[in-house]
Amino acid sequence: MRPDRELADIFGVVGDQFFIREGYITMNLSDMRTGNIHAESLQFHGEGDLYRNRQAEVIAWFSGSCGQKTGYPAIFVNDAGKGKAAAFAYDLAASVVLFHQGLKENASTGSSPDTDGDAAYKPNDLFYGYLDERLKNIPQADIHQDILVNLIKEFLPLPVPRAWHFPDAAPAAALIDGDSDGMAAEAMDRVMNISEEGGAKYTLYIMTKDFNVLSRENMKRLMEKGHDFGVHFWEGNRLPPPDAVKKNMRVETEGFLGRYKYSPVASRGHSVIWVGWTEHADFLVENGVRLDCNFAAGPGYQEGYVNGSGLPVKFIDENGRVIDLYEQATISTDDGWMFDKCLLPAKTEGKAIADSLCQIDDLALKYHGVYHPYFHPGTVHEQKNRPFKTDFWMATVIKYASHKGIYFVNGREWVEFNDARRNIRCENLSWDEEKGSLSFTILNPAGKKGITILLPICFEGRHTSPELVDGKVEAKTVFLEGKEQLALVDDGSPKNKITVVYRSAGG
16 A cells, blocks of 8 residues: 555556645556456545556556546556565555545535535535546445455465355345435335335434324334334534534434334434534444434535445544444435436436436446435325425335345344444465365354355366355355355354365366
């Protein structure tokens, strides 16, 4: 990650004293390492060192303009000594954090608050003028990290087991949610019914003023059907100071707990208000929230991966402290698409449905992230002052996501799965080169079923298949990341010894 210039010779490049700031990288799509990279050009954040190539294999080049190629390598590989050396000429880790969290100076507490000028402190401010609008529908941070994963897999001298992002080897997940916003009981029932009819689950964030619409008994009944609930925080000010937000969160969380005897873990704020850079994340954690859904596109973007990721990511403050809160970016909004509030043309019902299906295709086939739209109960049930009801739109996307094999989760389930997945460990990894036998032990302390381990189908001319797997897992061949892979779906055992055999052709 941005190695010292004195190491340039190891990487097969020649350095000088020049650098590039806040530019682009252009992918070498003819390189085998970019086989699952579905983007020609990406932004990078921070600074990168400029080199001239001498003999390295270039994976990507720097550029000062989107889609242009220069002679300055950004990611490159070289034969060195008895092995290989690879380098990112920019700081990958810092760049990814900036993709996820945007510019600190654009925060409500920074030097340039409310950057997009909509008279509200929102996550969109953090990315306004920082995210290239042309690349908004590409999860750029995820792709940068995929390149690193590809290099790791290439360099290690054995097949590498890794935990997949989603349960049961699914290609993607879907989190369907919405905000109460003065809903009627009939509207709430409508979104729940549409979800159930399509085999999905719905997560509803409730404003304090809407408590009268949902009784404790009804919430319990709906949760038994697979739905989930959280707080739809609203301090009452679109430009609030952090202290007011912190106080209000505590009051509303206590009110929710008192009303429903349930401690929610997922939330979205009204008008997606966000204060500070990471201060808001800390406030949420203090109130037991583990999954935030505030990061949605606003003026200038309208849709897409505003934080560069289709996956749940945690926050990190400027001192390097990780905040135990997942951010799951919302990639489409019913009100943001039905109206021109994002300073982009409103979509018709047909256009909204078509664009949603494209998002689902991209996530299932290319990017492998979370399809996360929100549908307000009020837009699904009511039509007053709105160009169309969203019930058919919502039902269509749920049916299509199910057809694509996407795994539906509610807010709490998604937190529990990601906590369990991040605690999975593969130990006692052993590779017998002569026998082509890989053995390892899966440690699953949470006992979570459905966590999936992926392995390559082919390794150095040898092949494996589900029949060559021994262990308490469901083994199957899946097509993910543009290629066939071996999926091992864990049965939830705390400790599970696995053996996978790779055979030579005709062996």
